[in-house]
Amino acid sequence: MIALLRSRPAACALAIGVACILLFLPLTLSRFGNYMLAMWAVMTIAAMGLNLTLGYAGQVSLAQGAFVGIGAYATAIMTVNGWPLYAPLLLTVALCFAIGWLLGYPALRVQHHYLAFVTLSFATLAYLVFRNEEWLTKGTYGIFGIPRPTLFGVSLKHHLNFYYFSLAWLVICAGLMLWLVNSPWGRAFTALRENPARAQSLGVDTRRYTLMAFAIGSTMGGVAGVLYAPLVEFIDPNPFGLPLSFSLLLMVIVGGSGYFLGPALGALIAVLLPEWLRDYTQGYYLIAYALLVMVLLIYSPSGILGWVERRTADARTRRASLARQAAVPTYDAGSAS
Amino acid sequence: MSTFSTLIVGGLATGAIYAVVAIGFALLWQASQTINFAQGEFVMLPAFFALIAMGMGAPYWLAALVTIGMSVVILGAMFKQMLVDPMIKHGVLPMAIATMALAIFMKESVKDLYSAEAYPFPSLVPDRNLAILGANISLQHIGIIVTAIGAIIGLTLLLERTSIGRQMQATAQNPTVARLLGIPVERMILLTFVINAVLVSIASLLVTPIYLAKFSSGETLGLAAFIAAIIGGFNQLRGAIIGGFLLGVVDNLAAAYISTQYRSAVPLFILIAVILFRPHGIAGRKEERTV
Amino acid sequence: MSEPVLALENVTAGYGRMTILNGTTFSVPRGGITTVIGPNGAGKSTVFKTIFGMLPARAGRIGFEGRDITNLPPRDLLAAGICYIPQGRNIFPQLSVRHNIELGAVTAARRLDDLPRRIERAFERFPALREKASVQASTLSGGQQKQLEIARGLLLDPKLILIDEPSIGLSPKLVQETFAALQELRAAGVTILLIEQNARSALEISDHALVLELGQARIFGPAKEILHDPRVAELFLGGLAHD
Amino acid sequence: QAQVKIACVSELSGPGATVGINFRNGANLAIDEINAAGGLLGQKIEMNCADSQTNPGVARGLVQKALDANPYAVLGPVYSGSIKVTAQLTSESGVTNVIGGEAAELTQMGLKTLIRTSFGQQISMPKLAAYMADDLKAKNVAVIWVNNDFGKGGRDGITKELKARGVTISADISTEAAQVDFAADVAKLKQAEVDAVFIYLHEEESARILKEIQKQGIKKPLIGETTLLNQKVIELAGDAANGVRGHVGLTADAPIPSIEAYRHKFMAKYNYVPDHNSMKGYLGIYTIKAGTQKMGKLDPKGLTAALKGLSVKAADEPGMLMDVSIDQNGDLDRIGFLAEVQNGTTVITKTLPALKP
Amino acid sequence: MTKVLEIHGIKKHFGGIRAVDGVSFDVNKGEILGLIGPNGCGKSTLFNAVLGQLEPTAGRVMLDGHDITGMRPARLSRLGVSRTFQLLQVFPEMSVRENLILAGQEHRGTMVSRLFGPRDAGLGEAADRMIAFFKMSHLAGEKAGGLSYGQQKLLDAAMAFMAGPRLVLLDEPAGGVNLTMLGALKERLRAINSELGATFVVIEHNMEFVMSLCQRVVVMAEGRVLAIGTPAEIRANPAVIDAYLGH
Ligand SMILES: Nc1ncnc2c1ncn2[C@@H]1O[C@H](COP(=O)(O)OP(=O)(O)OP(=O)(O)O)[C@@H](O)[C@H]1O
Numbered sequence A: 001m002i003a004l005l006r007s008r009p010a011a012c013a014l015a016i017g018v019a020c021i022l023l024f025l026p027l028t029l030s031r032f033g034n035y036m037l038a039m040w041a042v043m044t045i046a047a048m049g050l051n052l053t054l055g056y057a058g059q060v061s062l063a064q065g066a067f068v069g070i071g072a073y074a075t076a077i078m079t080v081n082g083w084p085l086y087a088p089l090l091l092t093v094a095l096c097f098a099i100g101w102l103l104g105y106p107a108l109r110v111q112h113h114y115l116a117f118v119t120l121s122f123a124t125l126a127y128l129v130f131r132n133e134e135w136l137t138k139g140t141y142g143i144f145g146i147p148r149p150t151l152f153g154v155s156l157k158h159h160l161n162f163y164y165f166s167l168a169w170l171v172i173c174a175g176l177m178l179w180l181v182n183s184p185w186g187r188a189f190t191a192l193r194e195n196p197a198r199a200q201s202l203g204v205d206t207r208r209y210t211l212m213a214f215a216i217g218s219t220m221g222g223v224a225g226v227l228y229a230p231l232v233e234f235i236d237p238n239p240f241g242l243p244l245s246f247s248l249l250l251m252v253i254v255g256g257s258g259y260f261l262g263p264a265l266g267a268l269i270a271v272l273l274p275e276w277l278r279d280y281t282q283g284y285y286l287i288a289y290a291l292l293v294m295v296l297l298i299y300s301p302s303g304i305l306g307w308v309e310r311r312t313a314d315a316r317t318r319r320a321s322l323a324r325q326a327a328v329p330t331y332d333a334g335s336a337s
Numbered sequence B: 001m002s003t004f005s006t007l008i009v010g011g012l013a014t015g016a017i018y019a020v021v022a023i024g025f026a027l028l029w030q031a032s033q034t035i036n037f038a039q040g041e042f043v044m045l046p047a048f049f050a051l052i053a054m055g056m057g058a059p060y061w062l063a064a065l066v067t068i069g070m071s072v073v074i075l076g077a078m079f080k081q082m083l084v085d086p087m088i089k090h091g092v093l094p095m096a097i098a099t100m101a102l103a104i105f106m107k108e109s110v111k112d113l114y115s116a117e118a119y120p121f122p123s124l125v126p127d128r129n130l131a132i133l134g135a136n137i138s139l140q141h142i143g144i145i146v147t148a149i150g151a152i153i154g155l156t157l158l159l160e161r162t163s164i165g166r167q168m169q170a171t172a173q174n175p176t177v178a179r180l181l182g183i184p185v186e187r188m189i190l191l192t193f194v195i196n197a198v199l200v201s202i203a204s205l206l207v208t209p210i211y212l213a214k215f216s217s218g219e220t221l222g223l224a225a226f227i228a229a230i231i232g233g234f235n236q237l238r239g240a241i242i243g244g245f246l247l248g249v250v251d252n253l254a255a256a257y258i259s260t261q262y263r264s265a266v267p268l269f270i271l272i273a274v275i276l277f278r279p280h281g282i283a284g285r286k287e288e289r290t291v
Numbered sequence C: 001m002s003e004p005v006l007a008l009e010n011v012t013a014g015y016g017r018m019t020i021l022n023g024t025t026f027s028v029p030r031g032g033i034t035t036v037i038g039p040n041g042a043g044k045s046t047v048f049k050t051i052f053g054m055l056p057a058r059a060g061r062i063g064f065e066g067r068d069i070t071n072l073p074p075r076d077l078l079a080a081g082i083c084y085i086p087q088g089r090n091i092f093p094q095l096s097v098r099h100n101i102e103l104g105a106v107t108a109a110r111r112l113d114d115l116p117r118r119i120e121r122a123f124e125r126f127p128a129l130r131e132k133a134s135v136q137a138s139t140l141s142g143g144q145q146k147q148l149e150i151a152r153g154l155l156l157d158p159k160l161i162l163i164d165e166p167s168i169g170l171s172p173k174l175v176q177e178t179f180a181a182l183q184e185l186r187a188a189g190v191t192i193l194l195i196e197q198n199a200r201s202a203l204e205i206s207d208h209a210l211v212l213e214l215g216q217a218r219i220f221g222p223a224k225e226i227l228h229d230p231r232v233a234e235l236f237l238g239g240l241a242h243d
Numbered sequence D: 001q002a003q004v005k006i007a008c009v010s011e012l013s014g015p016g017a018t019v020g021i022n023f024r025n026g027a028n029l030a031i032d033e034i035n036a037a038g039g040l041l042g043q044k045i046e047m048n049c050a051d052s053q054t055n056p057g058v059a060r061g062l063v064q065k066a067l068d069a070n071p072y073a074v075l076g077p078v079y080s081g082s083i084k085v086t087a088q089l090t091s092e093s094g095v096t097n098v099i100g101g102e103a104a105e106l107t108q109m110g111l112k113t114l115i116r117t118s119f120g121q122q123i124s125m126p127k128l129a130a131y132m133a134d135d136l137k138a139k140n141v142a143v144i145w146v147n148n149d150f151g152k153g154g155r156d157g158i159t160k161e162l163k164a165r166g167v168t169i170s171a172d173i174s175t176e177a178a179q180v181d182f183a184a185d186v187a188k189l190k191q192a193e194v195d196a197v198f199i200y201l202h203e204e205e206s207a208r209i210l211k212e213i214q215k216q217g218i219k220k221p222l223i224g225e226t227t228l229l230n231q232k233v234i235e236l237a238g239d240a241a242n243g244v245r246g247h248v249g250l251t252a253d254a255p256i257p258s259i260e261a262y263r264h265k266f267m268a269k270y271n272y273v274p275d276h277n278s279m280k281g282y283l284g285i286y287t288i289k290a291g292t293q294k295m296g297k298l299d300p301k302g303l304t305a306a307l308k309g310l311s312v313k314a315a316d317e318p319g320m321l322m323d324v325s326i327d328q329n330g331d332l333d334r335i336g337f338l339a340e341v342q343n344g345t346t347v348i349t350k351t352l353p354a355l356k357p
Numbered sequence E: 001m002t003k004v005l006e007i008h009g010i011k012k013h014f015g016g017i018r019a020v021d022g023v024s025f026d027v028n029k030g031e032i033l034g035l036i037g038p039n040g041c042g043k044s045t046l047f048n049a050v051l052g053q054l055e056p057t058a059g060r061v062m063l064d065g066h067d068i069t070g071m072r073p074a075r076l077s078r079l080g081v082s083r084t085f086q087l088l089q090v091f092p093e094m095s096v097r098e099n100l101i102l103a104g105q106e107h108r109g110t111m112v113s114r115l116f117g118p119r120d121a122g123l124g125e126a127a128d129r130m131i132a133f134f135k136m137s138h139l140a141g142e143k144a145g146g147l148s149y150g151q152q153k154l155l156d157a158a159m160a161f162m163a164g165p166r167l168v169l170l171d172e173p174a175g176g177v178n179l180t181m182l183g184a185l186k187e188r189l190r191a192i193n194s195e196l197g198a199t200f201v202v203i204e205h206n207m208e209f210v211m212s213l214c215q216r217v218v219v220m221a222e223g224r225v226l227a228i229g230t231p232a233e234i235r236a237n238p239a240v241i242d243a244y245l246g247h
């Protein structure tokens, strides 16, 4: 990782810059600003999970929002009853991994829009359970008074503290994800996306990788939920309906599906852009937002990072062009000898 | 017993609405391999064209013509030119997301620029009821069923029996080769979207008297129609009507005999079952040989 | 020698920023079979794609019968009498075989009233297709798909045929059949530009040969001569012929 | 000129958009009037309304943002789910929060700064239950409700009150927001032999179910609360709405001169018929005005205290439309109405007096 | 002679179409076996039915004496069975080098050990050697989808060699490959055959390639075996000439 950065000074400078912004910008922001930044971190975690499932492994999922909901409900229910935060965290990881794994099974049979709709069905079902099983979830009334935890004696009640807490989680999740996609697993996931039949014939256990992609991606969604509940301090079923899943999908695609940093950029657009637009366009901010998303996609259908890559690819192409000219003995060279 | 037949007939009637919209989905897929998540809003919007026209004093028939014309221009040509063209080469997902954004755009625009209220809408077919099998069914619904069946027959004939139709399919299945054979790819795609626009505007005129003209009325409709299209078979137009009917009836029976709280889950279970056991839908055909 | 049918002058083209053809220049004489040979990745297919308007030529000029056809769309080129049968798999998978073939005639739809007869003739050449006429094209075997493409490509009466490795996937018997068909067309005055890795057989039926390497035309000459050039044989034909 | 900043957070998009936009429009109308008349204690009121997207998480952020700017008071949201999270924040900061929500428990959570603009369900439901049990002599009642926090609250409220009066609920039918086809629900209704039907849905759904009830030929008393008797429902349902009765806490159709004037002004500004949610917004602003005038100064910290225990006569403050008093929890007491739809208009059949006139 | 692969009465029907209609033959350990036949006679379908890509309608397949009928391709691959497909099947968005590493990685260690192991699964060098052998070093970092047809075909074959297989089934590896490179392919194939003792079954329409490489040739026609024999016998078989070779 370090070596990687050293080899590219520009990337290194960029990384330091981003780190500085993430660390110090919040100090200058209002409570609301910090709340939105924390929301960005939480949504980035969820979108990163979906990026694994969709961007790397190519399995369309419209259920990511449901996993955020599962994590959030587990956290709300347990912490309101006095459990410390790590308890729902462990439960969520186990639960979302297991459910994600099961949700992967349909993907073994169907793909693309069919798979999208199977997962969409699951998301709807999860929403209905959140809403209807009042004994557990308090139904439409929701659960309020979700406590923010105390960490090493520091209360996270304060907005800035909770932001740093979310950021720390984002860094942990991103680190794990980076390691995962850079391991041979990452290559296998990509192979699964690009040509499952060929991957299978090369010994890639597509079943297991598909299920893993779902399970790990879903778990990240759950972890985001664990942070979401204490962040908002209240949950009801509505935020975990289909629009959340759609919005997470939007983050992945707009940021750049299959690019490691895509979800962070996508979440920037989906979470922070509308808030920013509010101040300039007032009531019309959603119109402006939708318009911007469309323009962005029209301009670069492969997302922001897809566009960046195309830019940086130029230099590489030029190098490759040269390499070609220098390759293999040619008729000319032969006849000259 | 009369309850039961009420449910069935009522379900068929609702199903026909889903079917009319689902045909558009299937058509777009078959003829351009695109998925339009704003299809529900495409049905919502023309009603407002009509309301505006009528608000300016146009009689119904004129408003209807204006509506179709506006739809062809805005939902057909402009949609294709501005959103579909740049994205069609980049696979289904960016396009799907862009149409989701378009859905938000259309909803919010209508809401902010026209009104957030629901409006009654005049009906093409008189608002009268007919007793069938001991159940009351409105003439409006019969109109919709007839339209759905008519649209399916017409479009199926177009796609399967005419050279234009096959050129449209060819364009969708392999645009590069289509271009190379001299098929006017651009025109075929445009044609697809224009047909879809006509279809949604007619659907809008038929459905809005029942659904009411409201900025948000496309949401559930779009989703239901999409599910109907998948259940029926995405790559077969007639699948849309089968899927629509099935969805409508099942929805009603589920609400009546299972749980009202979980009613919206039942069609989804059917969807899952159909997808898992007949992945290409009830009427659909397998897409192609893979190895 | 008569004036060339097709002439490329300093054509530059490539994919994105990658330049593959860098000042490619050659011309094809009228009414013969010209075979293009060269190593894999030399840019042979790229030349065809550029001629046929599938890739933009960034510089240079492509002339057909004295007319500038640089960067014209395929539709216009078809109308001008050029047809192109590309490499790889180029079918409409969910349409039937017959419909796939018929689509080869869309540009001529109105003036072609003998379409059924033409299709019948294609079926005579490739009987397997007749048997499969009404099945979905994707279920065909690899070689049958290639037959379908060739049949579709030869449906009209072109003046110039660009055909990219027709022999891939075809059984020896059908390769002979295909080459025979090309010879028939030549006899009818059609100019044929053929890319073949199955170069020995191809050169045997050809009049001219073009060696393409690194996107540039290296040698152009009579087919027989090139077939027996030891240097060419060593570099591009896998060594000298054994016989 | 100094300005009074009122922060508004409302449901301008998402499922609650119609409700929230009405609320905002009503509030804006009130502000225009007050500003035109010289402002609040001589200062202009300025209000920006932020869109909560009907999402409590977003609402929370926006209220946070509003509080960061130290507003004079916070208006909204309307949906009870959102209020539950935002009210925590306003309560912590001590800023008065005038809300549009009707869920019973909002004012019972110990949050100090909430003030309602309409009856809580704990006030309206007993009146309705009494009407059904005593006036209609219903023994069996069907309850049809929309399964969200609005409908669920009403359903739970009426169920409790009806049971307390010995009425059985023999059909308890949950419907979805934005539902279109009510054939199954009405068929269920038909099978349940009930004496009356209580309908608690949003406007469009109310209209659709009324049409379906007419179609399936059910001739039972149809009872509702405020929404069902809304002019919009009547417009949408046509003659299927005739005969519908119920309790109306707040209605723009009331034959009271001040309300008629309100309706007129609203239509002049927005070009459509106002509903009760717009009145909530309108009253919300005037409630703030009334409290301020009682204090005689612009003191955000003192506003809540000034409002609690306040009684205003419409004669003194025409903007309040009706006489109203606010109790220590922030709940209201004022007149209500029993109404019936006759020939396409809501006719007030009885005016229910305030509890403590 | 030991048999690596035994094919017993394999049938594969699609509705009414009998693509493979009862094919039986054995593949001996260490041999290079050619499989030829007219277009559409069922060669590719036979491969697919034998290798678990399609479920056979009837028949059994034995690998080293164990029944492997219908076994999933991934497991077969890890048992040392490699293959290529007739249509180009590379991973277009991955680089040439990544394609090759992927082709080998699943044969190293377990899923868990790979997760904790090196990024290239220890295959980087082997991949580079393979690339150099097929004269594609200048293309190593390029996306496989941007290669020319013949280059992709070579890459596809190279991928089949990456795992150190015991049995390799190639479906038309030579189509579109330049004759000079074809020599290299042949050489590599022979080397793997003799050094590793790997067995090959090769479908090919290039007679020169088949006849110079294979010890035995199976001829199929209309879903059945028409003849089995040495290249010389096959070349002289009138039925084969009539159905397939022509002239
Ligand atoms: N779609 C593409 N994108 C990027 N580069 C490409 C693309 N297609 C071909 N190339 C590059 O262009 C060069 C020439 O390719 P081309 O297909 O013209 O070769 P060819 O001579 O036809 O080879 P073959 O005999 O293998 O078919 C190759 O080096 C290849 O890498």
Ligand SMILES: Nc1ncnc2c1ncn2[C@@H]1O[C@H](COP(=O)(O)OP(=O)(O)OP(=O)(O)O)[C@@H](O)[C@H]1O
Binding pocket: B289, C139, C140, C141, C142, C143, C144, C169, E014, E017, E018, E019, E020, E037, E038, E039, E040, E041, E042, E043, E044, E045, E046, E086
């Ligand atoms: N999925 C399918 N559905 C219907 N028919 C099929 C299917 N797959 C293959 N076939 C038919 O089975 C026959 C055998 O096909 P196969 O691909 O095995 O031929 P092949 O021997 O490999 O031919 P080639 O040399 O042309 O590749 C063909 O006639 C083909 O049309």
Ligand SMILES: [Mg+2]
Binding pocket: C044, C045, C046, C087, C164, E148, E149, E150
């Ligand atoms: Mg080529």
Ligand SMILES: [Mg+2]
Binding pocket: C141, C142, C143, E043, E044, E045, E086, E171
């Ligand atoms: Mg084959």
